[in-house]
Amino acid sequence: QVELVEFGGGLVQAGDSLRLSCEGSGRTFNDGTMAWFRQAPGKEREFVGFIRMSGGNTLYADSVEGRFTISRDNALNTMFLQMNSLAVEDTAVYYCAATPRTWVGGARNDYQYWGQGTQVTVSS
Secondary structure, three states, X not given: OOEEEEEOOEEEEOOOOEEEEEEEEXXXXXXXXXXXXXXXXXXXXXXXEEEEOOOOOEEEXXXXXXXXXXXXXXXXXXXXXXXXXXXXXXXXXXXXXXXXXOOOOOOHHXXXXXXXXXXXXXXX
């Protein structure tokens, strides 16, 4: 059974940094893609960024470009999200997603596996 578990959410102040991690079990995604999405209250779940597990290529949403960085440790089947210069607008539940496919984008339907989410709250 494939499972993704997110860690690292919490309450921070605007301007602070936070690092999330997503640990996968049940299968590896070394040739696939892992991604972060987020969902704020009353809004649709939106794409944050992805990383191709083989090669490490990344792509980010415009709203987080330059502030957020995704990295991975294939040996641990783990993906990370380093979030800097956090703003109140970044408050959301952050979800990890994964697919064994390489050439996918930022659409929710591209990803077959999802974590349960971790809350990130940024106060002003």
